[in-house]
Amino acid sequence: xxxxxxxxxxxxxxxxxxxxxxxxxxxxxxxxxxxxxxxxxxxxxxxxxxxxxxxxxxxxxxxxxxxxxxxxxxxxxxxxxxxxxxxxxxxxxxxxxxxxxxxxxxxxxxxxxxxxxxxxxxxxxxxxxxxxxxxxxxxxxxxxxxxxxxxxxxxxxxxxxxxxxxxxxxxxxxxxxxxxxxxxxxxxxxxxxxxxxxxxxxxxxxxxxxxxxxxxxxxxxxxxxxxxxxxxxxxxxxxxxxxxxxxxxxxxxxxxxxxxxxxxxxxxxxxxxxxxxxxxxxxxxxxx
Amino acid sequence: xxxxxxxxxxxxxxxxxxxxxxxxxxxxxxxxxxxxxxxxxxxxxxxxxxxxxxxxxxxxxxxxxxxxxxxxxxxxxxxxxxxxxxxxxxxxxxxxxxxxxxxxxxxxxxxxxxxxxxxxxxxxxxxxxxxxxxxxxxxxxxxxxxxxxxxxxxxxxxxx
Numbered sequence: 062x063x064x065x066x067x068x069x070x071x072x073x074x075x076x077x078x079x080x081x082x083x084x085x086x087x088x089x090x091x092x093x094x095x096x097x098x099x100x101x102x103x104x105x106x107x108x109x110x111x112x113x114x115x116x117x118x119x120x121x122x123x124x125x126x127x128x129x130x131x132x133x134x135x136x137x138x139x140x141x142x143x144x145x146x147x148x149x150x151x152x153x154x155x156x157x158x159x160x161x162x163x164x165x166x167x168x169x170x171x172x173x174x175x176x177x178x179x180x181x182x183x184x185x186x187x188x189x190x191x192x193x194x195x196x197x198x199x200x201x202x203x204x205x206x207x208x209x210x211x212x213x214x215x216x217x218x219x220x221x222x223x224x225x226x227x228x229x230x231x232x233x234x235x236x237x238x239x240x241x242x243x244x245x246x247x248x249x250x251x252x253x254x255x256x257x258x259x260x261x262x263x264x265x266x267x268x269x270x271x272x273x274x275x276x277x278x279x280x281x282x283x284x285x286x287x288x289x290x291x292x293x294x295x296x297x298x299x300x301x302x303x304x305x306x307x308x309x310x311x312x313x314x315x316x317x318x319x320x321x322x323x324x325x326x327x328x329x330x331x332x333x334x335x336x337x338x339x340x341x342x343x344x345x346x347x348x349x
Numbered sequence: 350x351x352x353x354x355x356x357x358x359x360x361x362x363x364x365x366x367x368x369x370x371x372x373x374x375x376x377x378x379x380x381x382x383x384x385x386x387x388x389x390x391x392x393x394x395x396x397x398x399x400x401x402x403x404x405x406x407x408x409x410x411x412x413x414x415x416x417x418x419x420x421x422x423x424x425x426x427x428x429x430x431x432x433x434x435x436x437x438x439x440x441x442x443x444x445x446x447x448x449x450x451x452x453x454x455x456x457x458x459x460x461x462x463x464x465x466x467x468x469x470x471x472x473x474x475x476x477x478x479x480x481x482x483x484x485x486x487x488x489x490x491x492x493x494x495x496x497x498x499x500x501x502x503x504x505x506x507x508x509x
Contacts, residue, residue, distance in 0.1 A: 158358075310421055324420070324484035325374050326427030326491075328381040328463075335459055336384050343392050343452050 088268065090139070090200040092128040094236050097195070100175035112305035113239035113246065115191065118162035121155070122190035123148050123235075125169040126197045127176075139198075143273060144169060147280045151194070151235075154284040160291075165190055178243050185240040192246065194237045196283075200275060202268050203228040207258075219261035227267055229255040231275035233283050244305055249290040251283025355413050355425040366410035372426045374481045385432035389439040392452065397442055401435060404498045408434040408491075415490045430487030436460045437495025442502065464488055 125144055139147075148166045155161050165188040173180050185193055205226045212218030233251040238244065253275045259267040297303045298316050308316040328336070352362070355369025373379040393401045412430050436456055443453030467485040 158361075324423055324425045324487070325378055325481045326370070326382070326425070326429035326431070326487040327378055327483045328385045328429050328432070330381065332463055333381050333384045336388055339455055339459055340388050340391065342455070343388075346452065 084206065086204040088202040088204075090128070090198060090272070092126045092197045092199075094126050094195055094197040094234065096175060097126045097172065097197075098177055098181070100177055109242035109244060111242065112307070113242040113244035115239060115246075115306065115308045117160045117308060117310050119160060119192050120163045120165070120190045121161055121192050121194060122165045122167050122185060122188050123151055123194045123196065124167035124172055124184065126195050127169050127172050127174045139276065140269075140273070143276070147276055148196075150277070150280040151196075151284045151287065154288065158291075163190075167193075181238065182240060191240060192237055193240055194235050194287075196233060196235045198231070198233050198276070200229065200231045200272060202230075202272065204264060204268070210261075213261045221260060223258035223260050223263075225259045225261065225264050227255075227257045227259055227264070227271060229253075229268070229271040229275045231272075231279040233276070233279040235283055235287060239306070246306060247290050247294045249283060249287040251279040251281070251286055253278035253282060351424070351426075355416065355420070356423070357417060357420060359413060359417060363410075366413040367406075369413055369425055370409050370428045370431045373428070374426055378427065382428040382432060385429055386435070388456070389432070389435040392443070392456075393439055394442075394449075397439075400502075401439065404438050404495075405431060405435060408494045408498060412487070412490055412494055415494075416484070416487055419486060425484060425487065426481075427484075427487070430484075430491040433460060433464075433488045433491030434495040434498065437492045438498050441496070441499040445502075445506070460492060464492060 125139075125148070145166060145168075152164045152166060155164060167184055167188055171184050171187070181193055181195070185191075205228070207224045207226055209218075209222060210224030212222050213224060218224070231253045234248060235251070236248045237246040239246055255271045255275050255278070257267055257271060294303070295308070295316065298306055298308055310316065351372060353365065353368035353372045355365050359365035359369070373382065389401060409431055412434065413425075416425055416430070437460060440453045440457035440460065443449040443456065445453075464485075467483070467488060
């Protein structure tokens, strides 16, 4: 074996080792609310000093914020057809709420990247909604090699041994805005984490599955948190902590003025005294 | 929002129809209503105890459903509406026998006095310092339900 042949063989093996050995890999899917509403080239619009006046029941629109300028590391946000079932999770959990008149699912294709409030207004007018919930996504998928991932070099190992440890972390954030005044009303997060192992050949399939499942779980978490945030938001308005927002119910009563009335079935202490007298008299009469 | 209080959410979360009568605004509210519930619990004849429990279980969601349309976005807590149901029901039961009739009259008279007082008093006087106000409708509807719940017993008595 000549020296040059041995050198080429060593080079080929080294190249194979370098290329064949599994290296850590990170995939990111991201859409930013700030990039959409406040694109860098524009100054952030000043909020309406009059604040928001929401008239119940509300017509609510939900949309995924479009992904920003994608780098080679940032992949498309979600597969076609994946958006509607995800938004449906929120729609289903809010459709029976007494303060909601209607929920419209707005396709993200109607939202321009960096469209700002102008674009949000257009879409809101188109769907006839009072309030828009803008959902942004941040999903990171890590793939780390296990110690035995070198067996991928045998080709068979790449199809048989699960040498990849996959970790999918998803954070979804919903920010709710009043369309008329552009007032920020509330926000709620939803998160999920999925872990799994896969073979080299099955890696992409599992990552896709985990991505979809992670979004689904985070959306369910978001729906739950959004419910709690709405209750907290209502309490803030009733207590007067949110001076920039007022809510008017069906009867035209302002929540800020009524303070979110609490009613109780009660017995006054004078009545309690009467009750005790009746009880005492009854027990004495029975004994007699 | 309290997950047990009676709100318009009760249509989606039906347990609120019962639990709304169990939760209160503070210990004073709880104590006062406990006294009101104690009277029918102690004075009910042994043979009627099961009936009293049945009336309480059935009347609680019915009373809640009657209160819901007026609540809007607000909430209701307290057992006194239910106490009114039981006072009316037991008062009527006690009226049926000659021995216990004076006691029945005393209970119904006392309840009537309370309802008349609440109807006459201005609503603002029923606002409590703890940030809630009495809902006289709960007591009125409670008394009405108590009256209605005496119908089966009367029907049985007539058939017998």
